[in-house]
Amino acid sequence: MLESLSGLIDLDRHAVRVRGPRTWWGGPLNVEELALGSVECALSALAATGGGTTKVVNAELVAGNFESIGRLRVGGRPAEMFASMSGYFRCADGWIRTHANFPHHANALRTALGAVDRDGVSAALAERPAIEAEELIHAAGGVAGALRTRAEWEAGEPGAAVASQPWIRFRAGEPVGPVQLEGARVLDFTRVLAGPTATKFLAWGGADVLRIDPPHIPELRDQYLDTGAGKRSAIADLRERDVLREVLELAGAADVVVLGYRPGALEKVGLAPEDLHAAHPHLAVVHLDAWGDTGPWATRRGFDSVVQAPMGIADLYRRSDGTPGALPVPALDYATGYGAAAAALALLGRGGIAHLSLARTAHELIGLSPPRGPCAALDVPLCEVDGPSGRLQQVEPLLGPPRAPGVYGQSPLGWSARHT
Numbered sequence: 001m002l003e004s005l006s007g008l009i010d011l012d013r014h015a016v017r018v019r020g021p022r023t024w025w026g027g028p029l030n031v032e033e034l035a036l037g038s039v040e041c042a043l044s045a046l047a048a049t050g051g052g053t054t055k056v057v058n059a060e061l062v063a064g065n066f067e068s069i070g071r072l073r074v075g076g077r078p079a080e081m082f083a084s085m086s087g088y089f090r091c092a093d094g095w096i097r098t099h100a101n102f103p104h105h106a107n108a109l110r111t112a113l114g115a116v117d118r119d120g121v122s123a124a125l126a127e128r129p130a131i132e133a134e135e136l137i138h139a140a141g142g143v144a145g146a147l148r149t150r151a152e153w154e155a156g157e158p159g160a161a162v163a164s165q166p167w168i169r170f171r172a173g174e175p176v177g178p179v180q181l182e183g184a185r186v187l188d189f190t191r192v193l194a195g196p197t198a199t200k201f202l203a204w205g206g207a208d209v210l211r212i213d214p215p216h217i218p219e220l221r222d223q224y225l226d227t228g229a230g231k232r233s234a235i236a237d238l239r240e241r242d243v244l245r246e247v248l249e250l251a252g253a254a255d256v257v258v259l260g261y262r263p264g265a266l267e268k269v270g271l272a273p274e275d276l277h278a279a280h281p282h283l284a285v286v287h288l289d290a291w292g293d294t295g296p297w298a299t300r301r302g303f304d305s306v307v308q309a310p311m312g313i314a315d316l317y318r319r320s321d322g323t324p325g326a327l328p329v330p331a332l333d334y335a336t337g338y339g340a341a342a343a344a345l346a347l348l349g350r351g352g353i354a355h356l357s358l359a360r361t362a363h364e365l366i367g368l369s370p371p372r373g374p375c376a377a378l379d380v381p382l383c384e385v386d387g388p389s390g391r392l393q394q395v396e397p398l399l400g401p402p403r404a405p406g407v408y409g410q411s412p413l414g415w416s417a418r419h420t
Helices: 031-048 059-065 101-113 118-126 130-139 151-154 157-164 195-203 223-226 242-254 273-279 331-347 358-366
Strands: 016-019 054-056 086-090 096-097 143-146 169-172 187-191 208-213 232-235 256-259 285-290 352-357 380-389 389-396
Touching: 016 031, 016 059, 016 096, 016 256, 031 331, 031 358, 054 059, 086 118, 086 242, 101 118, 101 130, 118 380, 130 143, 151 157, 151 195, 157 358, 169 331, 187 195, 195 223, 195 285, 195 331, 242 256, 242 331, 256 331, 273 285, 285 331, 331 352, 352 358
Parallel strands: 016 054, 187 208, 187 256, 208 232, 256 285, 285 352
Antiparallel strands: 086 096, 096 143, 169 352, 380 389
C-alpha cells in the first residue's frame, strides 16, 4: 500500500514499519495486512513532514486501533454499535444488510418497507427479492446492500467502476510551502469512522482539527467518543447563508479539508472538492465515500458493514449455519481513514485533491495474499482517560498521549492561533 504514496514522499527515507505478528484475527481474508499497510502509509507520510518519533510501531498497537470502537468503554459499558433495525435479513431469494443507526436512515427504511420495527422489517423483506429490496430502500433515502458473491460483484457495473480506480487517486500540485503538520489547520466534514479516523490521526500529529456537523443530523455519541480525541467540535447549519459564508472563509484559511459525505451532498454549498481546490489551490482536499465517485453507485449511501454485503465479503465469511458473516473489525473504515490521513499529509504544502472509497479499500483487501501461519494472541495496550463524558477506557493512540474528546458541538467556529 505504501506504493500509493510514491512520487509524493521519499519512502526510502521516511518509511515506517510495523513489527511483531502478522496474523491474529484469522479468517479467509488478510485483514491484518490491510491494517498494517494502511497504518504504515499514515505513519510514513507523517514522517515525511518531520512528524512522528519512531520508525517502528508494534502490531499490538495497530490491531487495537483497528478495533478501537469495540474496545471503547464509556463508564464501564461497551460502545453501542448497531441499532435494532440494522443487520442481515432474509429475503425471498437471499439476504440483505440494512443500516439504520441514524434516525433519518431508520425512517427511510420504515417508509420503504411500511414497517415500524425490526419484526416488521423482517416480515416485509421476507416477501421481496434482495435486489428489489435494495433498490427500494435506496430510492427512499435508506441504506442497504443485497448479499452477492465476489463473482457477481465483479461482473456488474458498480464493481467494474470501483475496480478501475487506484486505492488513492491523487491530483497533486507543485510544492508551494513548508511541509509541517504541527499547527496545520484541518477542516473536518466527516462522519462515522473512516473520515473521523483520518482527522483523529492528523490531530494526534499536532494539527488544529475543527470538525463541523449539521444541527439536524448529529453524530452518534459513541462514534464521536471513539474518534474525537484532540479535535474541536462545532455545529454549523450550512442552510443559513451567513453561517455558510463563515464556513467557506474557514476553508480558505485551512491547510487541509477532509470531506466524508457522499458525492454530490456538498456541491450545492461550494464544498465540492473541485470547487475548493479551484478557489484555494494551496488546499490539500481529501474526499472519501462508500462506492467511489464514478459509476452507477457513485451517489449511493453506504457504510463499512453494508459495503461488505454486495462485494462478496459477507459471503466469504458465512457462518456454519449459512448466515452471512462479517470482517472481524470495521477494517474498511479504519484502513480508508488511515489512507486518507496519508493522502492529506502527502498533499500538505503542495495542494491538490485525493480520493478514496470504502469499496476500493475492500478491493485492496480482497487482492491481498491469504493470511499465513497461526493466529497470535495480542496484548492490546489500553488506557483510561477522564473527560466531559466521564471515564473512558480506550486503546492507546498510535501517536502522542491519550486524550479524551471534548464536548460534542460546543467549540466556536474559528481557528486556534497558529503555532509559532
